[in-house]
Amino acid sequence: MTSIGIIGSGFGAIAVAVELKRSGHTDIRLWERSTDLGGVWRDNTYPGAGCDVPSPLYSFSYEPNPRWTRRYALQEEIHAYIRSVADKYGISPLVRFGAEVVAATWDEDSSTWSVRFDDETVETVDVLVSAVGQLSRPALPGIEGVDSFTGTSFHSAEWDHTFDATGKSIAVVGAGASAVQFIPHLARDASRLVVFQRSPNYLMPKPDKPYKPFHKTLFKFLPISQRIERGGIWAIMEQFARGLDAQSRVGRINGVIARRHLRKQVKDPSLQALLTPDYPIGCKRILFSNEFYPALAQDNVQVVPHRVTRVTPTGVVDADGVEHEVDAIIYATGFDSQDFLESIDITGVGGQKLATQWADGAHAYLGMYVPNFPNLFVTYGPNTNLGGGSVIYMLEAQARHMRQAVDRLEAGSYASVEVTQAAEQAYDQELSHKLDHSVWGSCDNWYRHPSGRITSNWPGATLPFAQATKVLEPTAFHWS
Numbered sequence: 156m157t158s159i160g161i162i163g164s165g166f167g168a169i170a171v172a173v174e175l176k177r178s179g180h181t182d183i184r185l186w187e188r189s190t191d192l193g194g195v196w197r198d199n200t201y202p203g204a205g206c207d208v209p210s211p212l213y214s215f216s217y218e219p220n221p222r223w224t225r226r227y228a229l230q231e232e233i234h235a236y237i238r239s240v241a242d243k244y245g246i247s248p249l250v251r252f253g254a255e256v257v258a259a260t261w262d263e264d265s266s267t268w269s270v271r272f273d274d275e276t277v278e279t280v281d282v283l284v285s286a287v288g289q290l291s292r293p294a295l296p297g298i299e300g301v302d303s304f305t306g307t308s309f310h311s312a313e314w315d316h317t318f319d320a321t322g323k324s325i326a327v328v329g330a331g332a333s334a335v336q337f338i339p340h341l342a343r344d345a346s347r348l349v350v351f352q353r354s355p356n357y358l359m360p361k362p363d364k365p366y367k368p369f370h371k372t373l374f375k376f377l378p379i380s381q382r383i384e385r386g387g388i389w390a391i392m393e394q395f396a397r398g399l400d401a402q403s404r405v406g407r408i409n410g411v412i413a414r415r416h417l418r419k420q421v422k423d424p425s426l427q428a429l430l431t432p433d434y435p436i437g438c439k440r441i442l443f444s445n446e447f448y449p450a451l452a453q454d455n456v457q458v459v460p461h462r463v464t465r466v467t468p469t470g471v472v473d474a475d476g477v478e479h480e481v482d483a484i485i486y487a488t489g490f491d492s493q494d495f496l497e498s499i500d501i502t503g504v505g506g507q508k509l510a511t512q513w514a515d516g517a518h519a520y521l522g523m524y525v526p527n528f529p530n531l532f533v534t535y536g537p538n539t540n541l542g543g544g545s546v547i548y549m550l551e552a553q554a555r556h557m558r559q560a561v562d563r564l565e566a567g568s569y570a571s572v573e574v575t576q577a578a579e580q581a582y583d584q585e586l587s588h589k590l591d592h593s594v595w596g597s598c599d600n601w602y603r604h605p606s607g608r609i610t611s612n613w614p615g616a617t618l619p620f621a622q623a624t625k626v627l628e629p630t631a632f633h634w635s
Contacts, residue, residue: 157565158182160270160280162256162499165194167534167550168286169237170215173244174554180561184280185246186272188255192241194288196234201314201333202340204230207361207443211385212392212545215240219381221374227363227443258500259283261529266570266635268530281570282561285496285533289540289611292491292498296328300466307483311337312490318483320344326351326471326479328463329487332442337487338456339446348456349479351463351471354439355430357413361443389548389617396543396616406594410436420448429460437542438598495537495610503528504573516608518583520631521624523553524574529633530564532557538586539620540602540611542595549613552621559627569634578631589614 159175161168164187172183191197206213210228214220218240224232241247255273262269268283293312295301301308309315311333321344327334330352342348374381394405413436421427430451432439451458461474470480495517501509507527519525522539523532534553541549560572590609595602602611613620 156180156182157282157561158280159184159282159284159561160268160278161185161284161286163187163194163286163288164189164192164241164250165196165286165288166237166547167288167553168192168194168284169241169246170547170550170554171284171286171532171534171557172246172249173215173217173240174551174558175561176244176246178558178562180558183246183249184278185250186254186256186270186278187250187252188273190252191238192247192250193234193237195312196230196237199312199314199333200230200316201311201337203336203446204333205336206233207332208392208545209388211381212388213547215547216385216551218243219374219378219385221371221378221381223366225363225365227361256499258502259531260502261504261531263504266530282530282532282564284557285499285531286535287496287499288535289490289495294489294491295486296463296488298328298463298466303468304466304470304484305468306481309485311485311487320483322346323482324480325349325483325485326463326481327485327487328471329353329489330458331356331487331489332440333489334487335442335444335447337485339444339450341485342450342453342456346455347481348453349459349471349481350451350456351459351461351473352429353460353462354434355432355460356439356442357410357432357436358416358430358447359409359413359441359443360416361445363445389545392544393616393618396541406436409441413441417448421452423452426452426458429458434598435594437594439600440542496533501528501531503531515606516604516610518579518608518610520574520579520582521553521556522613523556524579524632526574526576526579529571529573532560537610538590538613540613541617542612544617548617549620552617552624556624556627560632563627563629563634567634571633571635573633573635574631575633578628586614 161171164185168185172185175183205227209226210223220236256270257273258271260269267279267281270278293310295310307318320341323345324347325341325345326349328351330350397405417430459473463471464474465472470478472478497510504527517537519533519537522536534550539549564572593614595609595612602609604610
């Protein structure tokens with residue numbers, strides 16, 4: 156029986172574990188550094204934390220939830236959903252908590268992975284699955300004087316729930332996806348809110364609404380109704396993903412909707428100008444909110460269209476040299492999205508280091524398999540993030556493909572499987588060509604490695620990825 160170790164316990168880890176367990180694999184272990192499962196939905200507890208993808212689609216296809224309270228669920232409800240799935244499918248007992256993986260080494264003689272933890276304990280497995288994701292490590296900016304501030308400061312992904320914003324003067328560094336969600340909550344309580352925005356985002360209206368008792372009854376007693384809703388949302392999101400190219404018809408429509416949303420919610424021409432992007436729509440992540448613009452238009456909120464250059468003991472200094480004295484600083488500066496297992500010392504065939512192989516940006520066949528690293532599978536790996544659509548759909552597709560690889564290992568009595576250099580290079584060349592000619596290739600964004608390589612996103616809609624991963628192609632791998 157093949158033993159499988161999974162690093163992490165978020166959506167990606169649960170997707171793989173459930174797929175393997177449902178297929179009859181029993182030696183499955185999940186290693187979680189925290190004390191609870193859930194990944195980003197466990198960690199990101201800031202006010203207003205939620206998902207930009209409608210809940211019927213941001214969930215597993217085999218486990219629809221008729222109890223969603225609203226179309227776009229918030230963090231607490233999503234976290235509860237992950238835990239319920241893990242409980243129902245018997246995954247929760249397989250999780251070892253407080254187990255942070257620090258290194259993994261491939262043993263060529265035994266064809267196994269030796270996995271070392273921060274407490275120096277070691278476990279050995281046949282197959283190692285990384286499910287650490289792309290958004291697991293908060294990134295603090297390298298700003299001079301960050302540690303000198305004497306007030307309250309924290310990253311939005313490590314929210315200090317003892318902090319009371321009432322009557323406080325607060326600086327928010329960053330105006331991306333997280334900030335869009337929590338700024339309206341801060342604006343209600345703070346005496347003064349200063350938002351430092353390096354570049355504005357395209358913002359679309361969020362078609363959110365609570366589910367009424369009628370909907371929940373319908374979903375419960377007529378389950379097909381929820382599947383129909385999911386299918387409709389999926390079709391709309393597929394078109395949205397195809398419209399990430401600003402020159403496409405859908406892209407032009409998206410641009411019109413975003414600009415109209417701004418004009419409708421912000422009447423002040425000078426603020427409108429500050430919030431109008433100067434790059435093509437889709438180049439950076441498109442955000443959704445009905446509350447962000449009205450919050451920025453409040454009298455107690457100031458938008459500073461500059462980066463922060465320095466932090467002092469009493470405030471922050473912007474690129475114009477103006478110091479803004481505040482009681483608290485909240486960093487909405489995102490995550491180290493280029494980490495891709497860099498925080499774990501992974502050693503493959505012949506002592507090859509994964510960090511060295513990925514020094515110029517991570518890349519993998521189907522975003523999952525890396526030459527020189529047999530029996531290593533990566534879920535939510537390079538180029539599997541989305542500009543539009545549900546990553547859960549992608550994770551399910553990856554889990555099915557990984558399960559096929561494990562099934563073939565066992566059926567053929569193979570000890571190892573490794574993607575060929577030729578297959579990985581051909582795949583990467585085609586993918587890179589598409590990415591370079593996509594809207595993401597025309598501007599700076601967090602999808603790009605310092606080398607210039609776009610490492611995060613899949614180019615386009617989700618159906619082509621599902622089709623590409625539907626059936627394992629044995630000739631793309633070495634089996635031994």
